[in-house]
Amino acid sequence: xxxxxxxxxxxxxxxxxxxxxxxxxxxxxxxxxxxxxxxxxxxxxxxxxxxxxxxxxxxxxxxxxxxxxxxxxxxxxxxxxxxxxxxxxxxxxxxxxxxxxxxxxxxxxxxxxxxxxxxxxxxxxxxxxxxxxxxxxxxxxxxxxxxxxxxxxxxxxxxxxxxxxxxxxxxxxxxxxxxxxxxxxxxxxxxxxxxxxxxxxxxxxxxxxxxxxxxxxxxxxxxxxxxxxxxxxxxxxxxxxxxxxxxxxxxxxxxxxxxxxxxxxxxxxxxxxxxxxxxxxxxxxxxxxxxxxxxxxxxxxxxxxxxxxxxxxxxxxxxxxxxxxxxxxxxxxxxxxxxxxxxxxxxxxxxxxxxxxxxxxxxxxxxxxxxxxxxxxxxxxxxxxxxxxxxxxxx
Numbered sequence: 225x226x227x228x229x230x231x232x233x234x235x236x237x238x239x240x241x242x243x244x245x246x247x248x249x250x251x252x253x254x255x256x257x258x259x260x261x262x263x264x265x266x267x268x269x270x271x272x273x274x275x276x277x278x279x280x281x282x283x284x285x286x287x288x289x290x291x292x293x294x295x296x297x298x299x300x301x302x303x304x305x306x307x308x309x310x311x312x313x314x315x316x317x318x319x320x321x322x323x324x325x326x327x328x329x330x331x332x333x334x335x336x337x338x339x340x341x342x343x344x345x346x347x348x349x350x351x352x353x354x355x356x357x358x359x360x361x362x363x364x365x366x367x368x369x370x371x372x373x374x375x376x377x378x379x380x381x382x383x384x385x386x387x388x389x390x391x392x393x394x395x396x397x398x399x400x401x402x403x404x405x406x407x408x409x410x411x412x413x414x415x416x417x418x419x420x421x422x423x424x425x426x427x428x429x430x431x432x433x434x435x436x437x438x439x440x441x442x443x444x445x446x447x448x449x450x451x452x453x454x455x456x457x458x459x460x461x462x463x464x465x466x467x468x469x470x471x472x473x474x475x476x477x478x479x480x481x482x483x484x485x486x487x488x489x490x491x492x493x494x495x496x497x498x499x500x501x502x503x504x505x506x507x508x509x510x511x512x513x514x515x516x517x518x519x520x521x522x523x524x525x526x527x528x529x530x531x532x533x534x535x536x537x538x539x540x541x542x543x544x545x546x547x548x549x550x551x552x553x554x555x556x557x558x559x560x561x562x563x564x565x566x567x568x569x570x571x572x573x574x575x576x577x578x579x580x581x582x583x584x585x586x587x588x589x590x591x592x593x594x595x596x597x598x599x600x601x602x603x604x605x606x607x608x609x610x611x612x613x614x615x616x617x618x619x
Contacts, residue, residue, distance in 0.1 A: 227255060231268060238310050240303065243274035256290045265292030269310045273297040283325040293322065300514045301391030351473040351612050357484050358539040358609055365434035367586050373427055376530035377418065380522055381553045386410040389518025417519055428494025430587035431531050438486045440472040445486065456577050460569055461618035470618065471568050474610035487535050487607030490584040491527045493520065495599040524601040532561045535607050560613040561605040567617030569606065578604050
């Protein structure tokens, strides 16, 4: 309702919502239904985007629900183009049209009640339980501050930055290729931003991380005290079909008699860069704002990847890392880093458990009542060493 009240107060032309987490998709759907109930759908076209959404979900499923216009924006730049089109159509500009909706290629087969219902008491997945358990260099937590940009800059995923954040893409016939745009626009602007961040001391990269003894039981990962008693536990969803994977399966079962190890980490590039992006937004410098904001998000991700590599080194299997950085970005290393809110661990409330264990306020990171990390340019993760641990969606 706060979004709708703000839209009415400021006489908005379009409502935009971005969803980073799986839970966001549910809230977006509820907001569209609320617009329908208030008979406001015709007044407010909606643009949706973010990592939790797909074009098909927005332009097929949500479009069927919403009584007005709803479109998907892959990134901020597509969002700006959609804004132009929506406003032109809304104001009756001659020849103005909206982009076509994505069509469903194959008609979805209705799910049966049996498919939807989880199997009670079903066996764990076929994940191996005989992989060697590494010995961490310490138990508990450590804080690392003053990490220099040059240490993690090589972990910056240029493809994710240029394509996903900055909207560089192949031009129409006769125009520059993506590779040419990267050389003429992408890398020069990136070098300029990185130099500015360095000279103005806008980055305050820091990490708090740790290793904890643990075991699994069913769908639960149980972290242990020194005496073997339970310290806290995480409960993860299990796939309803396929391999029936669950994050707990990547750790030794409690009845095996062995103790496993789980890594936890929170990283941040600090609050100064977020303050700088806010100033650009207030000054209506939207291109600079979008570029710096996108870069700040990717720098936090680069720091998280850099520290995950540090964890693999400390656990003794960094030698299995691929030689090429592109293969690193393709996640061809051993183990995986799972951030909360995504498919395999969707419960944001678990962030409170990580915060209790790591005390991220020691590096200036706070957890809000909505379980969001502040500053925004921060990430948390559960780090799993199991060789079979790869990303999957449990929903």
